[in-house]
Amino acid sequence: MRKKIAYCVFILAAAAALVCSVAVFPDNAFRSAGIACAQDDWKAEFEDICFRTDDSLSLTNEELRRLVSRCDALKPRIEKLDETERKVFLQRLRMCRDLFAFVLESQEKK
Amino acid sequence: MKKMSFLFLCVLVCAGIAAAQSQSGMKKRRPLPYEYGKVVINNYSEKAGFASVVFDHWVHRSKFTCRLCHVDIAFAMKGGGTNIRAADNMNGYYCGACHNGKLIIDKTAVFEACAKKLGGENGRRCERCHSQGKNVKPERDFMEFASRLPKERFGNGLNWEKAEADGYIKPLDFLESVSIRKPALAVPKEMFFEPKGAEMPDIIFSHKKHTVWNGCELCHPEIFVSVKKGSRKYSMEEIFEGKYCGVCHNAVAFPLLDCQRCHSKQV
Numbered sequence: 001m002r003k004k005i006a007y008c009v010f011i012l013a014a015a016a017a018l019v020c021s022v023a024v025f026p027d028n029a030f031r032s033a034g035i036a037c038a039q040d041d042w043k044a045e046f047e048d049i050c051f052r053t054d055d056s057l058s059l060t061n062e063e064l065r066r067l068v069s070r071c072d073a074l075k076p077r078i079e080k081l082d083e084t085e086r087k088v089f090l091q092r093l094r095m096c097r098d099l100f101a102f103v104l105e106s107q108e109k110k
Numbered sequence: 111m112k113k114m115s116f117l118f119l120c121v122l123v124c125a126g127i128a129a130a131q132s133q134s135g136m137k138k139r140r141p142l143p144y145e146y147g148k149v150v151i152n153n154y155s156e157k158a159g160f161a162s163v164v165f166d167h168w169v170h171r172s173k174f175t176c177r178l179c180h181v182d183i184a185f186a187m188k189g190g191g192t193n194i195r196a197a198d199n200m201n202g203y204y205c206g207a208c209h210n211g212k213l214i215i216d217k218t219a220v221f222e223a224c225a226k227k228l229g230g231e232n233g234r235r236c237e238r239c240h241s242q243g244k245n246v247k248p249e250r251d252f253m254e255f256a257s258r259l260p261k262e263r264f265g266n267g268l269n270w271e272k273a274e275a276d277g278y279i280k281p282l283d284f285l286e287s288v289s290i291r292k293p294a295l296a297v298p299k300e301m302f303f304e305p306k307g308a309e310m311p312d313i314i315f316s317h318k319k320h321t322v323w324n325g326c327e328l329c330h331p332e333i334f335v336s337v338k339k340g341s342r343k344y345s346m347e348e349i350f351e352g353k354y355c356g357v358c359h360n361a362v363a364f365p366l367l368d369c370q371r372c373h374s375k376q377v
Contacts, residue, residue: 053326054293054326088204095328099327099331105337109338
């Protein structure tokens, strides 16, 4: 029983410390790490999608369709970025998406 | 007297033709080898009190593939189409992706593009790009660079393809933290196109030659939108207007005057 109480207190204390540190230090490491994670999140998705452009000819129609959908889903997230990053990555994403759609259309018309 | 009148008439006719051509803008001066591929960018420069930026393709294409700049760095295919701002460069995008004072090319750090503080050393640095109408000595001399490369008749007067094949240039296709590592490129087969004029040899289009510098997405579908071979006719008029092949082959890559480099099927 004592062990359980001690465990609960520890968890609560850790959670409180985390909340306080975020509130007191707005630019602290936790927040930065969170932002970095969110940034990496869209970038990782972008890279994972556009990684396939060079072998797009070997993809199936279903894979191409899925990649086009993923591009469409990623676009609003990139639109929220800062101006420069938004401009660069919207252009890059558009090129990837258009290529996948192009290959898909050409395969469907074969 | 008759001879004099004839000469006068000839001079008059020539002057008339020249005047008509200059007014209609029909005849353009062919750029000199070092000028071929030059792009002048003035989206914001003059408004901000700077000279326009002069971008020489020959310097950059000797070091980087077209794909690296126009896909990974996202430069538009039309001069001024990117709307580059100094802030973009300072944030490490566009020119700033390489011109950051850190990237090492040929054992030298690539100079930093744009700065918040002007004057002094920064002022001189600005002029390296903002050089339109200024007497700025370029760091790299075209004649010296070109002297050791295989020659061609038109454009820069160089055979870039052979220059790479012979190892004179090794254009980078990957930039750390900018490019994505990708699997090997799947290259489609060569294509043959029959020209409209029966007197011209067929066109051999090599996907391999083009993808090695451009990848896929630089051309498809933005420049070549057609999804099925033969479903679209490409006219030389449109190409000369800067469409299709003319996007590159009238601006940076070997020009359209070099007929037999495309109309190359043996007859």
